[in-house]
Amino acid sequence: MMNQDLRIKELEQELERKDQEIQSLNHMNKRLSNSIDELKDEVYKYEDLVHSSNSLIAIFMGKDYIIDVANESIRDVWGKGHNVIGKPLLEVLPELRKQGIDDLLDQVYNTGIPYHADEVPVELVINGIPEIRYFDFTYQPQKNQKGEIIGVADIATDVTKQALLNKKVRENEYRYRELIHSSNSLIAILRGKEMVIEIANNAIKSVWGKGNDVEGKPLFEILPEMIGQGMPELFNEVYETGEPHFAQEKPLLHKKDGEMKLGYFDFVYQPQRNIHNQIDGVAVIAQDVTQQGILNKKVRESEKEFRELVNFMPHKISMSSATGEPVFYNNSWVTYTGKNAENLLENSWQSLIHPDDRERTEQMGEKVLATGQDLEMELRIFDKNGSPKWHLFRATAIKNEEGEITSWISSCTEIHKLKEEEQRKDDFLKLVSHELKTPVTSIKGYVQLLLSMIPKEEEEKENNKKLPVRPYLNRMEIQIERLIRLISEMLDLSRIEQKELQLKKEYFKLNEHVEQIIEDISYSNRDVQIELQHQDQSEVFADKDRIGQVIINFVTNALKYSPEGNRVIIKIFEGKNAHVGVSVRDFGIGIAKKEQKKIFKRFYRIAGNKDYTYAGFGIGLYLSNEIIKRHKGRIYLDSQIGKGSEFTFTLPKQKTK
Numbered sequence: 001m002m003n004q005d006l007r008i009k010e011l012e013q014e015l016e017r018k019d020q021e022i023q024s025l026n027h028m029n030k031r032l033s034n035s036i037d038e039l040k041d042e043v044y045k046y047e048d049l050v051h052s053s054n055s056l057i058a059i060f061m062g063k064d065y066i067i068d069v070a071n072e073s074i075r076d077v078w079g080k081g082h083n084v085i086g087k088p089l090l091e092v093l094p095e096l097r098k099q100g101i102d103d104l105l106d107q108v109y110n111t112g113i114p115y116h117a118d119e120v121p122v123e124l125v126i127n128g129i130p131e132i133r134y135f136d137f138t139y140q141p142q143k144n145q146k147g148e149i150i151g152v153a154d155i156a157t158d159v160t161k162q163a164l165l166n167k168k169v170r171e172n173e174y175r176y177r178e179l180i181h182s183s184n185s186l187i188a189i190l191r192g193k194e195m196v197i198e199i200a201n202n203a204i205k206s207v208w209g210k211g212n213d214v215e216g217k218p219l220f221e222i223l224p225e226m227i228g229q230g231m232p233e234l235f236n237e238v239y240e241t242g243e244p245h246f247a248q249e250k251p252l253l254h255k256k257d258g259e260m261k262l263g264y265f266d267f268v269y270q271p272q273r274n275i276h277n278q279i280d281g282v283a284v285i286a287q288d289v290t291q292q293g294i295l296n297k298k299v300r301e302s303e304k305e306f307r308e309l310v311n312f313m314p315h316k317i318s319m320s321s322a323t324g325e326p327v328f329y330n331n332s333w334v335t336y337t338g339k340n341a342e343n344l345l346e347n348s349w350q351s352l353i354h355p356d357d358r359e360r361t362e363q364m365g366e367k368v369l370a371t372g373q374d375l376e377m378e379l380r381i382f383d384k385n386g387s388p389k390w391h392l393f394r395a396t397a398i399k400n401e402e403g404e405i406t407s408w409i410s411s412c413t414e415i416h417k418l419k420e421e422e423q424r425k426d427d428f429l430k431l432v433s434h435e436l437k438t439p440v441t442s443i444k445g446y447v448q449l450l451l452s453m454i455p456k457e458e459e460e461k462e463n464n465k466k467l468p469v470r471p472y473l474n475r476m477e478i479q480i481e482r483l484i485r486l487i488s489e490m491l492d493l494s495r496i497e498q499k500e501l502q503l504k505k506e507y508f509k510l511n512e513h514v515e516q517i518i519e520d521i522s523y524s525n526r527d528v529q530i531e532l533q534h535q536d537q538s539e540v541f542a543d544k545d546r547i548g549q550v551i552i553n554f555v556t557n558a559l560k561y562s563p564e565g566n567r568v569i570i571k572i573f574e575g576k577n578a579h580v581g582v583s584v585r586d587f588g589i590g591i592a593k594k595e596q597k598k599i600f601k602r603f604y605r606i607a608g609n610k611d612y613t614y615a616g617f618g619i620g621l622y623l624s625n626e627i628i629k630r631h632k633g634r635i636y637l638d639s640q641i642g643k644g645s646e647f648t649f650t651l652p653k654q655k656t657k
Contacts, residue, residue, distance in 0.1 A: 056135070056158060058089075059142060061151040065089040065105055068151065077133065077158055079126035095125050108139040108152050115139040119163040134163030186265075186286040188219075189272065195219040195235055195282065207263070207288055209256035225255050238269045238282050245269040249293040264293025316391075316412040318349070322405045324369050336414075338384025349412075354380035354388045361393075372397050372405055378419075381412065389416040503543040503630055510538045510547075510580060510651075511572055517551050518570065528559060528566040535573040538580040540651050546627045547651070553620040554584035554647045561645070562588030575650045579633070583648040591639040600625040600635070624649075 056074035060067060067084050075082050084092050090102055099122060108115050116138045123130050137156035141149050177199065180187045186204035190197060197214050205212060214222050220232055229252060238245050249264045267286035274280045307330075316336060319328040329344045337344065337352060353361055357379040368375040375395040380388040395410035511534055518530050540547075551570075558568045568586055575581040591599065600621050628635050628649045639645035 056137075056154070056156040058154045059151055060089050060105065060154065061142075063109065065152065067092065074154070074156070077124070079124065093124070095123055095130075099123060104139060105152050108141055109149060112141045112143075112149055114141065119159055119166065121163075132160075133158060134160045186267075186284070186288060188284040189281060190219055190235070190284065191272075191281040193236075193239060195232075195239075197222065198281070204284070204286070207256075208254065223254065225253060225260065229253065234269060235282055238271050239279060242271045242279055244271065249289055249296060251293065263288060263290045265289060316349075316414075318410050318412075320408045320410070322407060324365065324408065327407070333412075336381075336383055349381065352382045354382065356380070368395060368397075372399075375410075378415070389414055390419040391415060503546060505541055505543050507539055507541050508544045510540050510582070513544060513548060514551060514570060514572060514582065517548055517555075521552065521555055528568065530555070531567070531569045533569065533571045535571055536580060538572065538574070538653055540580060540653055542631050542651055543627075547631075550624040550627055550649060551582065551584070553624050554649075557620065557647070558584055558586035558588065558645070562586045564588075578653050579650040580653055581648055581650040583646055585644065585646040587644040590641040590643050591637070591645055592641055596637050596639060599637075 053071060054073055055071075056077055057069070057071045058067060058074050059069040065088055067087055067089055070078075070084055072082075075084060078084070078093060080092050089105075090097055096102060101122070104115055107113075118136045119134045120137065121132050121134055123132055125131075135156045136159050137154060140153040140155065142151040142153050144150050180189075180199060181201045183201060184203055185201075186207055187199070187201045188197060188204050189199040196216065196218050198216075200208075200214050205214065208214070208223060210222050219235075220227055226232070231252075234245055237243070246268050248266050250267065251262060251264055253260050253262055255261070265286045266289050267284060270283040270285065271279045272281035272283050307328075313330065314332055315330075316332045317328075317330040318326060318333060320326045326345055326348050329341050329349070333344055333349060334340055337349065339347075350358075350361065350365075361377070361379055364375055364377055367373070374397070375393070377393050379391060379393055381391050382388050391412040392415045393410065393412050395408055397405045398407045398409060400406050514532065518532055522528060522530060555568060555570070559566060562568075568584060571581075571583045571585075573581050573583070625635050628651070631651055633649055633651040636648040636650075637645065638648075
């Protein structure tokens with residue numbers, strides 16, 4: 001009985017233990033159930049986080065990288081539909097093999113070391129079309145509870161837009177830097193108040209002479225010699241105010257190869273701003289214009305010397321622009337007019353020209369501005385007392401290397417006393433000419449009377465009595481003819497000056513008139529050889545005596561300037577535009593180029609080694625030119641030293657207005 005009770009008691013104790021165990025198991029089961037619920041909540045949260053995330057998230061399991069998890073974002077990027085779970089990644093996206101993605105996955109799976117990369121270009125075949133996308137991604141190894149690697153997680157972001165933008169930025173920056181470094185301009189970018197060199201191209205490094213390791217160093221540590229030349233103040237002003245600074249031909253001393261050298265630079269200091277529009281640096285863009293600067297300095301020095309020289313000169317010197325606008329007057333103008341330079345620039349000296357000369361001056365000025373020819377003329381200019389005085393005005397164009405007129409320089413030389421002397425001389429010559437004409441004409445009459453009284457040469461031979469008087473009387477007649485011609489020229493000169501020279505025009509045969517003139521000249525000069533060539537037969541409407549005067553002047557000049565030969569060729573030829581021409585050619589000394597434009601001036605005589613043999617007053621060609629101009633014709637000259645000269649004039653055949 002006791003054994004049975006004992007057995008029952010043991011069973012009860014065992015049952016109590018089992019009940020406690022059951023209660024403990026129930027309690028553990030309840031806790032486990034709670035843990036499972038919590039775990040399910042965590043898994044749900046995880047899955048919800050993964051699938052709702054904008055990031056591209058996938059988990060690949062095993063060495064075949066079976067897609068275990070792939071959220072909607074990454075499936076949309078893959079473009080393979082949503083039925084990808086349970087499939088190997090490289091089966092779904094075979095194009096990844098040739099891009100090394102499989103190697104990266106293997107690396108993470110085998111080493112357990114995560115891999116991260118930014119803006120990696122990946123080619124995906126979407127709807128059959130290859131497309132490049134850019135991704136920031138991390139490959140993270142996945143481990144089980146034992147720490148064993150069982151897969152790889154892919155967490156990525158599609159940064160295609162940003163990558164393309166960054167690519168453009170990098171390309172632009174590359175082009176920008178390439179432009180800077182390949183430019184011949186001197187360019188540097190300085191950052192911060194310390195002006196640290198961020199970029200310096202080869203051109204500016206060469207000028208600095210400091211080598212290639214200047215980036216990252218403060219500018220004035222590299223170029224301390226600039227500190228005493230006010231450059232830090234300029235940089236700071238640009239940095240603080242944001243206002244650029246421009247300079248041209250700025251002289252700067254800089255040390256190169258151990259020596260201080262002076263250079264001239266055109267430059268701009270430009271403020272540099274960041275994306276927040278805050279100034280964070282200064283850009284230097286410069287040109288080395290040292291040669292030009294030195295040249296311009298010399299030009300300025302020369303200009304200063306020129307102005308001082310011009311102001312010292314007694315002549316009235318002025319300069320004007322290419323279009324004739326005055327830009328400079330020397331002190332002689334100020335002294336003569338009583339006006340300062342500013343007043344003269346505002347009111348040109350041309351307003352001081354005598355009214356009788358003003359229209360002629362304006363016409364000549366317009367002509368030379370249009371043609372670029374030099375100008376020389378005489379005119380009257382009022383002085384500060386209001387008195388008009390004669391001046392010789394000359395103007396010449398200054399041209400550049402291309403032959404374009406850049407300015408005009410002119411001079412006015414007072415010739416009032418000369419004009420007064422010239423007028424007195426003209427009056428004297430006019431008086432003398434009138435007084436001499438009558439007695440000389442009388443002398444010629446007496447000589448002709450004596451010649452008529454002397455027996456003719458045939459009678460002298462018959463009487464065998466030759467008188468020695470006839471040759472002398474003939475010579476007297478020739479000299480008297482020359483004297484009469486000279487007096488006539490003097491009177492003509494006076495008539496031209498007084499504008500009283502009259503032309504008596506008529507129709508006459510030019511060829512016959514020339515023949516008669518040659519006959520008369522040959523009669524007085526028996527040792528000359530005058531050859532006449534009729535290349536045209538013409539009748540002209542002109543003053544017969546005046547045209548004869550021109551021909552005689554040409555022939556007598558040809559003989560006078562041919563001391564070693566008396567051969568003269570005269571041609572009558574057909575000219576252009578219903579004109580006829582007459583040329584007189586000699587084989588004498590010729591005329592130098594520099595004198596050919598002067599010989600038609602009044603009283604001008606050709607100089608030479610034998611000048612004493614060339615008698616005359618230098619008015620014959622002046623009168624000839626005036627006569628031909630009044631006939632609406634022209635005079636030409638062709639001459640070479642030692643080979644002779646050919647004077648030609650042309651006349652219209654018919655009446656002219």
